[in-house]
Amino acid sequence: MKTYLVTGGAGFIGSNFVLRERSNAKARIINLDLLTYAGNLMNLQSLDGDKGYVFVRGSIGDRKLVRKLLDEYRPCGIINFAAESHVDRSIDGPEDFIQTNVVGTFHLLDEARHYWEALPEREKSQFRFLHVSTDEVYGSLEPDDPPFREDTPYAPNSPYSASKAASDHLVRAYHHTYGLPTLITNCSNNYGPRQFPEKLIPLMILNATSGKPLPIYGDGLNIRDWLYVEDHCEALSLVLEKGKPGEMYNIGGRCEKTNLEIVKTICTILDEIFPDSPHVPHESLITFVKDRPGHDRRYAIDCSKIENELGWKPKESFETGIRKTIQWYLDNPEWVESVQTGEYREWISRQYGGESIG
Numbered sequence: 001m002k003t004y005l006v007t008g009g010a011g012f013i014g015s016n017f018v019l020r021e022r023s024n025a026k027a028r029i030i031n032l033d034l035l036t037y038a039g040n041l042m043n044l045q046s047l048d049g050d051k052g053y054v055f056v057r058g059s060i061g062d063r064k065l066v067r068k069l070l071d072e073y074r075p076c077g078i079i080n081f082a083a084e085s086h087v088d089r090s091i092d093g094p095e096d097f098i099q100t101n102v103v104g105t106f107h108l109l110d111e112a113r114h115y116w117e118a119l120p121e122r123e124k125s126q127f128r129f130l131h132v133s134t135d136e137v138y139g140s141l142e143p144d145d146p147p148f149r150e151d152t153p154y155a156p157n158s159p160y161s162a163s164k165a166a167s168d169h170l171v172r173a174y175h176h177t178y179g180l181p182t183l184i185t186n187c188s189n190n191y192g193p194r195q196f197p198e199k200l201i202p203l204m205i206l207n208a209t210s211g212k213p214l215p216i217y218g219d220g221l222n223i224r225d226w227l228y229v230e231d232h233c234e235a236l237s238l239v240l241e242k243g244k245p246g247e248m249y250n251i252g253g254r255c256e257k258t259n260l261e262i263v264k265t266i267c268t269i270l271d272e273i274f275p276d277s278p279h280v281p282h283e284s285l286i287t288f289v290k291d292r293p294g295h296d297r298r299y300a301i302d303c304s305k306i307e308n309e310l311g312w313k314p315k316e317s318f319e320t321g322i323r324k325t326i327q328w329y330l331d332n333p334e335w336v337e338s339v340q341t342g343e344y345r346e347w348i349s350r351q352y353g354g355e356s357i358g
């Protein structure tokens with residue numbers, strides 16, 4: 001059986017990926033995660049006792065630890081999810097983003113190179129380093145601009161997207177210079193189970209169900225492309241298996257929506273589920289707040305390369321995916337409670353200037 005080293009596997013997308021890989025017992029997974037505020041072992045509780053899964057707490061920037069794991073478990077691939085991932089936090093304090101996303105990725109990449117160079121020829125040709133990145137590296141689109149393609153020039157606007165762009169460049173350079181078989185994926189906004197509730201969709205679901213304000217930045221007309229997390233994970237498996245080393249693949253849902261549309265959809269579904277709630281209509285909770293500094297106006301992804309070359313297509317529409325997502329948050333109150341503790345409350349208070357929003 002194949003072994004993969006997954007980094008950041010206790011976070012939102014990483015945990016969905018690990019659960020998916022283990023559910024079909026396709027590969028043994030070694031999960032290296034620092035467990036920052038965004039990492040949550042409850043995400044992976046169902047793997048307790050699974051002999052094909054190993055959890056190690058630590059940083060991708062800890063070279064000695066990374067080297068030890070590579071030597072001990074001899075993976076045939078690394079999937080790098082580990083990152084600081086929240087744009088607003090990167091504006092509040094960019095330092096951790098540089099340390100993890102840039103310096104950390106560099107250390108991981110360099111250890112991967114040394115390990116890969118010493119592999120026997122057959123294993124060497126099969127090894128892959130898959131770096132999970134974002135569409136935000138391409139910057140912001142005007143309303144009539146065509147969607148981002150793999151050859152769209154990078155123009156990151158936030159400390160988060162700049163740090164991701166820097167790490168993408170390092171990965172690219174390691175392929176070009178050393179021949180390391182790298183793959184980069186640039187995906188649009190994900191939503192689904194296990195997303196930390198400071199991101200738009202879970203924040204709105206949880207605030208609306210408890211009658212708290214729904215804070216919309218600026219005029220609410222910023223556009224994002226949305227993809228259900230399991231569709232992203234399937235795309236990643238496919239890229240890992242069939243992607244061409246050195247290539248980039250854009251991944252998206254062909255699902256552009258304004259933030260206001262997203263929030264109104266969530267409110268309408270909650271009105272349906274809880275017709276007797278005192279918060280009906282949930283839309284009345286919408287509150288326009290100060291805009292995010294440097295807020296990108298629009299992201300859109302042209303994913304025809306992965307569709308045409310690897311045969312990927314998302315299974316979930318926004319209408320079905322958002323219902324599943326809402327239901328998951330309603331069905332998992334212990335999870336919600338476990339993540340809404342100290343550090344998270346402090347962040348909410350810094351970000352929105354009071355305790356009432358989150």
Ligand code: NAD
Pocket residue numbers: 007008009010011012013014032033034035036037038039040058059060061080081082083084085086100104132133134135164186187188189190191196
């Ligand atoms: P997340 O914040 O939920 O999870 C990140 C995980 O990385 C956490 O478990 C955290 O503990 C871990 N981590 C942080 N620093 C670490 C370090 N130094 N060493 C080891 N582990 C560390 O993020 P996510 O939303 O799951 O995103 C995963 C990846 O996908 C990120 O690289 C992100 O840039 C990218 N991405 C996210 C989205 C999205 O919409 N969420 C879209 C496209 C790409």
Ligand code: TYD
Pocket residue numbers: 086087088189198199200201203215216217222223224259292
């Ligand atoms: P977010 O989930 O932080 O993802 P990203 O910034 O990576 O796209 O935000 C998605 C969109 O929602 C973005 O345009 C900012 C907006 N937003 C709000 O309007 N209010 C909020 O409270 C949050 C967290 C985000």
